[in-house]
Amino acid sequence: MREVIFSREYLQRRSFIELSARDRAESLFDSGTGRELAGPFDRIESPWLAMQGVTPQADDGCIVMRGTIAGQRAVVIAFNGAFQGGGIGEVSGAKLTTALDLACRDSENGQPTSAVLLLETGGVRLQEANLGLAAVAEIISSIIALRRYAPVISVIAGPVGCFGGMSLTAGVSSYIVMTPEGRLGLNGPEVIEEESGVEEFDASDRALTWSIYGGQQRYNQGLVDILVDDDIDQVIKTVQELITKGVPPRNRSEQVDVYRSHIAALDPSTKWNPADVSWSAASLARPIGRNQEVASNEEEHNQ
Amino acid sequence: MEQFEFKYPAKRKVLRRAHVGVVGSGDLEVLLEPTEIGAASVLVRTSVDGFKDNWKAVLDRFFGQYDGAVHIEINDAGATPGAVYLRLQQAVEASES
Amino acid sequence: MSKPTGIRGRVWFKALTDQEKPMPGDPPSVLVADAPVGNENARLLCVVPDPNSRFPCASHGEVGLEQAYTLATRIREIIKADTTGSAGNEIKKRPFIAIVDVKSQAYGRREEIAGIHLAAAAAADAYATARFAGHPVITLIVGQAISGGFLTHGYQANRLLAFADDDVLIHAMHKEPAARITRRTVAQLESLAKTVTPLSYDVRDYAKLGLLYKLLPVSNPETPSADEISLVRNAIAEAIADARIGPTDLRNRFESEAAQTARKATRLIRARLEEEWNQ
Numbered sequence: 001m002r003e004v005i006f007s008r009e010y011l012q013r014r015s016f017i018e019l020s021a022r023d024r025a026e027s028l029f030d031s032g033t034g035r036e037l038a039g040p041f042d043r044i045e046s047p048w049l050a051m052q053g054v055t056p057q058a059d060d061g062c063i064v065m066r067g068t069i070a071g072q073r074a075v076v077i078a079f080n081g082a083f084q085g086g087g088i089g090e091v092s093g094a095k096l097t098t099a100l101d102l103a104c105r106d107s108e109n110g111q112p113t114s115a116v117l118l119l120e121t122g123g124v125r126l127q128e129a130n131l132g133l134a135a136v137a138e139i140i141s142s143i144i145a146l147r148r149y150a151p152v153i154s155v156i157a158g159p160v161g162c163f164g165g166m167s168l169t170a171g172v173s174s175y176i177v178m179t180p181e182g183r184l185g186l187n188g189p190e191v192i193e194e195e196s197g198v199e200e201f202d203a204s205d206r207a208l209t210w211s212i213y214g215g216q217q218r219y220n221q222g223l224v225d226i227l228v229d230d231d232i233d234q235v236i237k238t239v240q241e242l243i244t245k246g247v248p249p250r251n252r253s254e255q256v257d258v259y260r261s262h263i264a265a266l267d268p269s270t271k272w273n274p275a276d277v278s279w280s281a282a283s284l285a286r287p288i289g290r291n292q293e294v295a296s297n298e299e300e301h302n303q
Numbered sequence: 304m305e306q307f308e309f310k311y312p313a314k315r316k317v318l319r320r321a322h323v324g325v326v327g328s329g330d331l332e333v334l335l336e337p338t339e340i341g342a343a344s345v346l347v348r349t350s351v352d353g354f355k356d357n358w359k360a361v362l363d364r365f366f367g368q369y370d371g372a373v374h375i376e377i378n379d380a381g382a383t384p385g386a387v388y389l390r391l392q393q394a395v396e397a398s399e400s
Numbered sequence: 401m402s403k404p405t406g407i408r409g410r411v412w413f414k415a416l417t418d419q420e421k422p423m424p425g426d427p428p429s430v431l432v433a434d435a436p437v438g439n440e441n442a443r444l445l446c447v448v449p450d451p452n453s454r455f456p457c458a459s460h461g462e463v464g465l466e467q468a469y470t471l472a473t474r475i476r477e478i479i480k481a482d483t484t485g486s487a488g489n490e491i492k493k494r495p496f497i498a499i500v501d502v503k504s505q506a507y508g509r510r511e512e513i514a515g516i517h518l519a520a521a522a523a524a525d526a527y528a529t530a531r532f533a534g535h536p537v538i539t540l541i542v543g544q545a546i547s548g549g550f551l552t553h554g555y556q557a558n559r560l561l562a563f564a565d566d567d568v569l570i571h572a573m574h575k576e577p578a579a580r581i582t583r584r585t586v587a588q589l590e591s592l593a594k595t596v597t598p599l600s601y602d603v604r605d606y607a608k609l610g611l612l613y614k615l616l617p618v619s620n621p622e623t624p625s626a627d628e629i630s631l632v633r634n635a636i637a638e639a640i641a642d643a644r645i646g647p648t649d650l651r652n653r654f655e656s657e658a659a660q661t662a663r664k665a666t667r668l669i670r671a672r673l674e675e676e677w678n679q
Contacts, residue, residue: 037672037673037676037677038669038672038673038676042672044665044668044669044672046665047664047665048596048598051592051595051596052592052596064673066677090598090663090665090666091665091666091669093666094654094665094666094669094670095669095673098669098670098673098674099673101649102673102674102677124547124572124573126572126573126578126581126582127582127596127599128598128599129571129572129573129578129598129599130570130571130572130597130598130599130600130606130609130611131598131609131663131666132572132598133547133550133551133555133571133572134555134609134611134653135666136551137524137551137555137556137650138650138653138654140521140524140525140528140551140556141528141531141556141649141650142649144525144528144529144532145532145649164547164548165547165548165551167517167520167521168517168520168521168524168548168551168552169521170517170521171517171518171520171521171522171525172521172524172525172528184517185512185516185517186505186511186512186516186517186520186548187505187507187511187512187516187548191507191577192507192508192509192512194577194580195504195507195577196457196507196508200457200507200508200509201508201509201512212509212512212513213512218515221515223515223518251525252518253518253521253522253524253525254522254525254529255522256469256472256473256476256522256526257473259469259515259518259519259522260469260470260472260473262514263465263466263469263514263519266510266514268454268455268456268510272509272510272513274513277513277514
């Protein structure tokens with residue numbers, strides 16, 4: 001067996017994923033500026049869970065913090081994937097929507113306020129079914145309203161990933177940042193196996209799962225703007241750079257013609273290898289990142 | 304889901320409130336807030352029914368060592384007594400740091 | 401068990417547009433037409449089943465990759481055409497009517513590989529962008545409106561209309577899988593849904609959440625009478641007029657009368673965050 005050598009850089013890395021959701025949110029702010037709103041001691045918890053014998057959490061698994069990042073006004077909304085799989089309920093959904101709406105109001109009044117979404121979520125919380133789904137529709141709307149004035153940055157760092165309706169939320173963001181440990185998709189492997197059968201998707205095939213949803217693949221495909229290591233300093237630096245950069249010229253979900261033509265060119269009668277389905281050239285909005293040269297070539301190609 | 308309340312004597316003033324933990328499988332969250340000197344109170348909500356005696360035993364042991372005047376709320380998703388004790392200690396540490 | 405998806409979508413698309421063919425270049429599963437509604441010319445959009453769909457997981461009335469991008473394209477071409485001209489004269493923004501009878505999003509491996517989340521986001525984006533640009537966006541739920549399918553097609557509307565009918569289903573997930581995932585029997589889920597309104601599969605309970613603009617009494621959704629079609633047309637025209645004078649965001653959904661009761665927690669969060677925002 002080959003000897004495993006850890007680089008100095010790797011050993012000195014401080015994991016972003018291993019921080020609590022609250023610490024993840026706080027870590028992004030300029031020192032001392034992060035202030036939590038409607039926190040656990042406000043005790044606005046889900047009114048629907050206790051009725052079903054499920055213990056609620058005092059902050060409903062969603063942390064909202066306001067402050068400055070790189071000297072600019074920002075709000076960070078972090079989901080706690082350990083509580084109900086980060087599922088969106090009435091309260092957590094309303095926290096996110098309201099934070100976006102207040103940032104939008106300030107931005108319209110000449111004080112641009114960016115939003116950073118730390119997404120660790122399986123989508124709609126099924127115990128709050130229709131109010132969760134309604135909340136996701138409202139979140140999407142509020143992101144689209146805010147991103148005209150200030151960037152909305154989705155960060156998908158941990159293995160809970162971002163699934164279900166919340167993948168649309170990431171999809172309409174100004175920028176998506178992922179780690180190789182993050183996962184992004186509409187339907188997770190278990191759901192597909194359940195709905196369409198094991199021959200469609202074998203959810204026990206971990207390698208297949210990562211080859212489709214993993215951060216590296218989504219980045220290679222051009223469905224994500226920046227790939228970062230699971231490292232606090234890298235995440236902070238990336239978020240700071242994106243906030244400084246501001247609103248992109250075109251958002252990914254507005255580039256309908258580009259992606260529609262990619263889909264038209266695919267042949268669904270064959271079995272696909274995920275690595276072959278890659279249109280990183282389609283990513284217009286890729287301002288910075290560790291693959292800088294590739295990104296700038298692609299931009300030329302498309303503009 | 305079950306809910307219990309417990310009361311203990313308390314003689315020491317606590318300065319800060321603290322929040323630790325998460326209501327995730329096998330874990331719990333603790334909200335600790337200072338109250339008036341005299342009594343400490345604990346409100347437990349747990350998703351696992353039928354363990355009131357175990358809760359009382361853990362809390363008796365904890366308040367055998369701790370005399371802070373606090374109100375504690377516990378939201379539990381099936382934590383072991385050891386995990387409960389650890390979270391309570393973390394909350395105390397956070398409230399005194 | 402609910403009836404097969406898609407019959408109602410097609411019936412109502414035809415009833416309201418007098419057309420039944422897709423636009424040139426579009427897949428057979430997306431019907432789009434321009435037709436008069438009230439005294440306006442509207443664009444109507446509907447997703448229907450296509451047994452010969454290129455993508456097999458999107459053949460029974462699911463919203464898949466092609467459906468989502470086609471919707472986005474057909475919405476955006478109107479937004480562009482109705483943008484204020486160079487002379488600066490204000491163009492009246494045409495309404496969009498989404499006729500909704502969608503089983504779900506497409507559950508497939510190829511769909512995930514090709515990034516169906518972005519396709520869904522692009523369609524939702526187009527609808528929301530239309531709404532913010534001042535186009536009235538009205539959704540008519542004639543059958544099923546489930547999960548990602550509904551988020552993609554219909555849930556960004558200013559005003560939601562639905563038929564008061566037992567086979568109208570608006571939900572985050574079909575009953576059987578939802579019961580399995582939350583570790584309940586269907587009977588337990590149904591029993592809980594009697595007190596936990598957002599769990600209910602009955603559109604009349606959905607109406608109590610405050611999200612709907614109106615529930616329409618249509619007793620034969622598969623074979624509507626002329627009177628029923630006319631009732632629906634009038635309701636759409638009224639919704640368009642109401643959307644034109646209201647805000648372009650979705651606040652009506654939590655400010656409505658029913659929401660004052662059903663969405664107390666939403667309103668409490670909004671008030672608290674607003675209060676603490678500038679402290």
